[in-house]
Amino acid sequence: xxxxxxxxxxxxxxxxxxxxxxxxxxxxxxxxxxxxxxxxxxxxxxxxxxxxxxxxxxxxxxxxxxxxxxxxxxxxxxxxxxxxxxxxxxxxxxxxxxxxxxxxxxxxxxxxxxxxxxxxxxxxxxxxxxxxxxxxxxxxxxxxxxxxxxxxxxxxxxxxxxxxxxxxxxxxxxxxxxxxxxxxxxxxxxxxxxxxxxxxxxxxxxxxxxxxxxxxxxxxxxxxxxxxxxxxxxxxxxxxxxxxxxxxxxxxxxxxxxxxxxxxxxxxxxxxxxxxxxxxxxxxxxxxxxxxxxxxxxxxxxxxxxxxxxxxxxxxxxxxxxxxxx
Numbered sequence: 240x241x242x243x244x245x246x247x248x249x250x251x252x253x254x255x256x257x258x259x260x261x262x263x264x265x266x267x268x269x270x271x272x273x274x275x276x277x278x279x280x281x282x283x284x285x286x287x288x289x290x291x292x293x294x295x296x297x298x299x300x301x302x303x304x305x306x307x308x309x310x311x312x313x314x315x316x317x318x319x320x321x322x323x324x325x326x327x328x329x330x331x332x333x334x335x336x337x338x339x340x341x342x343x344x345x346x347x348x349x350x351x352x353x354x355x356x357x358x359x360x361x362x363x364x365x366x367x368x369x370x371x372x373x374x375x376x377x378x379x380x381x382x383x384x385x386x387x388x389x390x391x392x393x394x395x396x397x398x399x400x401x402x403x404x405x406x407x408x409x410x411x412x413x414x415x416x417x418x419x420x421x422x423x424x425x426x427x428x429x430x431x432x433x434x435x436x437x438x439x440x441x442x443x444x445x446x447x448x449x450x451x452x453x454x455x456x457x458x459x460x461x462x463x464x465x466x467x468x469x470x471x472x473x474x475x476x477x478x479x480x481x482x483x484x485x486x487x488x489x490x491x492x493x494x495x496x497x498x499x500x501x502x503x504x505x506x507x508x509x510x511x512x513x514x515x516x517x518x519x520x521x522x523x524x525x526x527x528x529x530x531x532x533x534x535x536x537x538x539x540x541x542x543x544x545x546x547x548x549x550x551x552x553x554x555x556x557x558x559x560x561x562x563x564x565x
Contacts, residue, residue: 240555243283245269246291247311253541254287257548272298280305285551287311287544288318296322307331307554311547312534314476315564316449323565330565331550335394336543337534342398344533345444345474348498349387350406351527352470353379353442358524373524377441380407384470388440390456391475392417392427396446400427411436434464442470449476457481462488468495474533477501486511489525498527 242258244251244266251264258264265283269275272292280301286308288294294308299322308318310332323330351357355373362372377383387403389396392414400410410427413436422429430436437443443465447453457471457480465471471494473480482503488494489511506512515526534543554560 240284241265241282242285242287242551243275243279243305244287245272245275245289247289248287248544253544254548257545257552277301285309285555287547287551290314290317292317294318294323296325299323299326299328302326302328307551307560309333309547309551309554310564311543313337314448316476316478320565328565329554329560329563331554331560331562332564333543333546333550334562336546337539338394338398340536340539341395341446341474341533342402344500344529345395345399345446345472346402346406348472348474348500348527348529349442349444349470350379352472352496352498353377353384355524357527361518361524383468384441385409386411386439386441388413388436388443389427389446390414390433390436390443391446392422392429393446395474396444397425399444399446400425408442411440433461437461437464438466440469441466442472444472445475445479447475447479449478454478455481455484457484459484459487462493465493467493469493470495471497473498474500477503477506482506482509482511489522496525496527498529500529500533501531502528 241263244254244264246269248266249268251266254264265279267275270291281303283302283305286305288308289311294317296319299319305328307329310318313332313334315330315332318330320330355376358373362369385408387408387410389400389410389412392412396412403410404426411430412422412427413430413433462484485494485497489497514522515528550560550562
C-alpha cells in the first residue's frame with residue numbers, strides 16, 4: 240500500500256501511527272502538482288491532501304488505482320469534486336478537529352476589534368498614553384454592540400454562538416441548510432433572509448465553506464445592508480469576502496473594523512492589504528489579519544492529521560467513510 244501526502248508534510252510520523260509498518264508513505268512536500276512525477280501519482284492507493292495543491296481534473300486523471308482523497312482539514316475547494324465523481328474517487332474531510340479552536344479565534348478577533356486592542360497597541364508603541372486612542376468604544380453586550388450575526392450555524396458557528404452568549408451578545412444566524420429547530424434549541428434567533436439578519440447585527444462572523452453560493456457573498460450589497468459602524472470577522476474562507484467591497488465599507492465606516500484569518504488568492508497585491516501593511520492612517524488599528532491559523536495549536540494539529548489518516552485507513556480497509564463529501 241502506498242500513501243501519498245503531496246504537500247506540507249516532511250516527516251509523516253503521526254500518519255505512520257495509523258498504517259501498517261509495511262505501508263509506504265511518500266511525502267514530497269511539493270508546492271504544485273507538477274513537482275510530483277506522474278508515476279508517483281499513479282502508484283498512490285490513497286492521498287492525504289493539504290491545501291497547497293489544486294486537484295484539477297488533469298491531476299485526478301493521473302490517479303490510478305487511487306480511490307480516495309482525504310482533505311487534511313475542513314475546506315475542500317481545492318479539489319474538483321465533479322472530476323472526482325467522474326473518476327470514482329471518494330473525497331472526505333475532517334470537519335470536527337478544530338471546532339472550538341476556530342470558534343475561540345473568531346471570538347478573539349471580535350473582542351480585539353471591540354476593545355480596540357490593536358489601535359491601543361499602535362498608539363502605545365508610539366509613546367502615547369491616551370485611553371481614547373481607539374476611538375469611542377462600545378460596551379460589549381451594551382446598546383451599541385449587542386447582537387452577533389453568524390453566517391453558517393454548523394459545528395463552528397454553534398460554538399461561536401455559545402461563546403457569544405457568555406459575553407452578553409445575542410446571537411443571530413442565517414443558514415438555510417440547518418433543520419428547523421436547531422437554532423432555537425441553543426437560543427439563537429434564525430433569519431430566513433440574509434439581508435434581514437444583517438440589518439439587525441452589530442457584528443457579523445462567517446462560518447461557511449467556499450462554494451459557488453458563498454463566493455463573494457460579502458459584496459457591495461451585503462455591506463450596504465449592514466449597520467453603520469459594524470464589525471466583521473472572517474475565519475472561514477478568503478473568497479467569501481470581496482476585498483473591494485470590504486475596503487469601501489471600511490472607508491465609509493459602514494464597517495468600523497474587521498478581523499480576517501483568511502484572504503482570497505492574490506490579496507497581498509490589493510490596495511487594502513498594502514495600506515494595512517504600511518499602517519496608513521485610514522486603516523490603522525481597524526484591520527487585524529492573521530495567517531489562516533485559527534485552527535492551530537499543537538493539540539488540534541495532531542488531531543487533524545490523526546483523524547485524516549484514520550479516515551483514509553478506514554476507506555482503504557473497505558469500510559464506509561465517516562465524513563464523505565463525494
